[in-house]
Amino acid sequence: MSVIETNALTKTYNGKGGISDVSLSIGEGTIYGFLGPNGSGKSTFVRTMLGLLKPTGGEGFILGEPIGSIKSREQAGYLPELFRYPDWLTGRQLLDSHAELCKIPVRQRKKRIQEVIELVGMTGRENGRISGFSKGMSQRIGLACAILNDPKVIFLDEPTSALDPIGRKDVRDLMLYLRDQGKTVFLNSHLLYEVESVCDYVSIVHEGDMIVQGAWRELMQIDAQVEIVTDHLTGVQWPPFVIGHKIIKQEDTRTRSMIQFENESDIPRLIHYLSANQIGVFEVKPITPHLEDVFMHWVNQKKESRHVGHQ
CATH class of the missing domain: 3.40.50.300 (P-loop containing nucleotide triphosphate hydrolases)
Structure with a gap:
């Protein structure tokens, strides 16, 4: 009950x-x-x-x-x-x-x-x-x-x-x-x-x-994301399961990047891929949405639907 x-x-x-x-x-x-x-x-x-x-x-x-x-x-x-x-x-x-x-x-x-x-x-x-x-x-x-x-x-x-x-x-x-x-x-x-x-x-x-x-x-469907620190990346060929990548900070010997996947299960696949290509991995930090992100997503969606309805 x-x-x-x-x-x-x-x-x-x-x-x-x-x-x-x-x-x-x-x-x-x-x-x-x-x-x-x-x-x-x-x-x-x-x-x-x-x-x-x-x-x-x-x-x-x-x-x-x-x-x-x-x-x-x-x-x-x-x-x-x-x-x-x-x-x-x-x-x-x-x-x-x-x-x-x-x-x-x-x-x-x-x-x-x-x-x-x-x-x-x-x-x-x-x-x-x-x-x-x-x-x-x-x-x-x-x-x-x-x-x-x-x-x-x-x-x-x-x-x-x-x-x-x-x-x-x-x-x-x-x-x-x-x-x-x-x-x-x-x-x-x-x-x-x-x-x-x-x-x-x-x-x-x-x-x-x-x-x-x-x-x-579970209220906001987003792709899995990680922030990752690796050896300096130059001309790496990303595997097909990586659907997005962005360099956040480039240093002399290391690179901090944001990597996006469809599923969390792709994270260990990425680490294995980088290691197999002799690219050192020093840090992997999954990025999860906060409740504020979920809240604003739905409030903005409601505002947009109301705006469309008034057009």
């Missing part, structure tokens, strides 16, 4: 904005990236999934329960992008009030609160007033609230936007920990380099439309 499932889920505002016709299925133990620039409908989608907004079309389910139902919300944790807590409370007092709202038994509250304090990296700061928290510490207490009830699915909306590099790494480590515990993490973000390190599967949204979804490393 899918942990998160939608069928043509749509939420617009008087027929405009929002997000339209989102259909996806996300399994257990997954960190799923929902990617797009600000204003693309990411937060609208999450708030609709959590029942904070009423959909204008389609349907959605969390662990088989219809979105908006009490049962679906009981199984979810949520960190909004913009949130404010009563700043006269201490961090521990805030967590205690959330534990009461989540109906965590009194006997278990102290232990669970201490667990999440340690998980989000705010040990020793939990008794300070929220009014004195930095942006990073406020983000950490928000994360603690989101996972306090040990939810099976956690929606995180731009969770690293207010954090320094150490804090961002802590959040990435927390997401990986939750995944390893069998949780499903739905990550809203426009920080592609953050998503790349934790997500295998993504959806890309732009101007309210979901453009593409799937394993992000």
Whole structure:
């Protein structure tokens, strides 16, 4: 059974904005990236999934329960992008009030609160007033609230936007920990380099439309490429399986080149070919696309198709 499932889920505002016709299925133990620039409908989608907004079309389910139902919300944790807590409370007092709202038994509250304090990296700061928290510490207490009830699915909306590099790494480590515990993490973000390190599967949204979804490393078909350092190349006859080559830097005794193939399996063939022709190989570095490359590929493709459609 899918942990998160939608069928043509749509939420617009008087027929405009929002997000339209989102259909996806996300399994257990997954960190799923929902990617797009600000204003693309990411937060609208999450708030609709959590029942904070009423959909204008389609349907959605969390662990088989219809979105908006009490049962679906009981199984979810949520960190909004913009949130404010009563700043006269201490961090521990805030967590205690959330534990009461989540109906965590009194006997278990102290232990669970201490667990999440340690998980989000705010040990020793939990008794300070929220009014004195930095942006990073406020983000950490928000994360603690989101996972306090040990939810099976956690929606995180731009969770690293207010954090320094150490804090961002802590959040990435927390997401990986939750995944390893069998949780499903739905990550809203426009920080592609953050998503790349934790997500295998993504959806890309732009101007309210979901453009593409799937394993992000498979979403852009490109030829295999390597950067290679060899002996000085003079008049080499490239084999047929090399479909492109470009010299990046020419030195006195060595050459740095970019070589392009149709398949990765051609890389050892190239090394064997060069060696057989007495050309020394000193370095071979495969070049793989980054998530930013994939994102821009699909966004530009959408822009081009729209431009053609308007002609």
